[in-house]
Amino acid sequence: MKKVLLIVMLLIGTLGLVACTEEEKVQGVTETTITVGNTAATTGAFAAVGVPFNDALKAVFEVVNEAGGIDGRTIEFITYNDEFNAENGLAFTEKLIEEDQVFALVGHFGTPTVGATLDLIQEVGIPMVYAATGINGLYFAESVGNPVMAVQPIYLTDGRLMTARAVKESVYGANGDQALPANAKIGVLYTNDDVGNSIKAGVEAEASILDMEDQFVYEAVTADTVATAVQKLKTENVQAVILAVNQAPFGYSLSALYDADLDVPVFSSYVNADVTVVNPLQAPTDIYVNAWVDIFTTEGQAAVQDFVAAIGGASFLTEEQKTAYYTNSFAIAGYIAAKIFIEGLERVAANEEELTWNSYIRAMEEGPIDVPMGGSVDFSGGKRWGIASMSLLKYTYTPAQGETPASEAFLKVREIETIEEIEAK
Template sequence: MNSVRSVFYSVFTSMVLTVPLLAADPGVTDKEIAIGSSLALSGPGGYLGTQTNHGMNAYFKSVNEAGGINGRTIKLVAYDDEYNPLKCIENTKKLIETDTVFALSSFVGTPTVGKSMPLWKNAKVPLVGMYTGAEPILRNPLCRYNLHVRAPYSAEASAIVDAAVNNLKFKKVAIFYQYDSFGESIKKNAETALAKYGLTPVAYGTFDKATLDVKAGLAAIKAASPEAVIMVGTYGTHPILATFVKEAKSAGMTQTVFFTPSTIGPEDYAKELGSDAGNCVVSQVVPPYDDPQLSVAGEYKRLLKKYYPGDSPNFVGLEGFVNAKVLVEGIKRAGKDLTREGLVDAIEGMSSCDLGGITVTYGPNDHEGMDKVYLTCIKGGKYTEIKDWTNIK
């Protein structure tokens, strides 16, 4: 009889002990939470992916050193996709099926994110934060497992137009854009923003990413005598846009204000402009990392120096850092019994959540954490948020 009781007790105990393991979502153990990322760590977009990764991982490392979350440390599994959509698909499949990560974070690029989205959407694996502001497919319609942190491209276009019309009192705005689907989409965003004020662009100019020749586009725009030019290009086009600004000023457009969204790579753009940075405005989706009044900026710079001493602070890295803060806050709020659905619910419950001077708000019908766009100018080679517009024109 005692032997029967012993066997029953052993079986019962075994079942009880294994229930939490059976109930746990993939990527979660008693000691660890696995987070996956696919991003460009080499190739033309290598800077974007590397800095996003370093910003994200710097925060994860600090969380781990402080004891983790509910006794669990974060394990980051990151793969290089070279900004190649097919490689991103392979990486995402591996992260979900082989590495069985709990969640994804900080994917980089519209084409890579767009092509890999069906994988995590169908597997119901949350992706928290991505380096793209594209809206069709990725944001509209809303997907429960896409949790954006940055503002969309349309918000950047609106902020630029609002500043040109309201702050600078301009009515004559031209658009100089990259001649492809990306440039066309941001052009339409700018046109929509102008239409709110009953305005249409006074001129258009286009450029090819493969050449620095901006003469045709500049001639078309200069003929309309615009007060402002909205310039649109992807990362890596900063030499072209800087060339446009320099040649425009040489041609007499010294009072024109040149606006650019964050997509170009702000630090490289500032270096390329050099002494011609006057009257140049760049929209950003995170605040300047040199702002002494923002604790998140100081925290990012301190941790970047600690874990990646060879890196210089930058907007891309700060965005990855903020992505990580949103994910960690969501995991904390989801509680010790961690599930993917619980993580999504927890993030959707974040309202006016202060991450150190940056506020994010989510909801069941709102998966865009940050709505604010920061308009910056270049002073002494550094970006500062524009508070007074009187010195811009």
């Protein structure tokens, strides 16, 4: 009922705009401020993702505000803790739109909330910039004016890429330089949820393209069933494993593979490029993940310095938090979300247009937008594809030696490439 009333209210407001002057703004915009918001998990299991993500958003907005804002307007940010719960996420998103009157949803967070609110966002027309998930519902081939503007790679694309890497990269054998044997089987562990099924759809699509459907073995997993599923893959003598899961299942799946002594190359999603999820003493030897952020190029290094400066200058962070965030992939994601949103504001200002939902979306569709530390995203022509090319990272762990502490990292082993480039190997 609340959703219906919200849509009716906005439709009435839209009718009223027909007779208004050009000076009238949409909600969340005054002469001096732009109010935006999101809902995110800041307690519970996903707080390790939501807290640094939101803190980085706030850090970038603080930098912008201290420099005078965009076109004379500072950015105000409202966020609610949805605890990674779809019902909470929907309720808080309605609150942001209806009661808080935000201009846009920035860094719309997590699979449950994003999945539960996509219909509402499109019905209302409020800009949504950067979804902190890659569910396939975010993909639109040609949808000019669509307010949904994802940046992260869509999970279907993610699944295709990790499958192409598993099949085409020479990372097998004793020295890690051999091709996958022609008739080798590949195991796929997936969670039976939006994330797992979205990635699995990409795996299946790529397996079909490569004419290898019969060589893939699929097992759904939970924390309680993963050990049994891994044993089934071991019985099938799989030569590689794809983990179509997100952070928590990624961790327990790695442990299960280790416990079963199934030590084959593992390929997984960009969302798992986080060392805190890996137990280095209970994990397979070769762990690979996709990555759409590249901090190793000259441009990437420049963006890293800008990110570090934003985090380092954040007035609300402790020194301990700042140090932790400098290498935190979720903080980097929040930084990117804020920078992409700001690019749209700057384009509207450069066009000398009034800031409205429509003018903002048009500006975002003008052409490709450089993504800090990672290529570009292109919304022109109504494309809502997210980023469609990624690099490949490998997990490395160095044990402590004397006074030198142990270290771990995901390091780049392949450059950013498209699916077609990987398939051609």
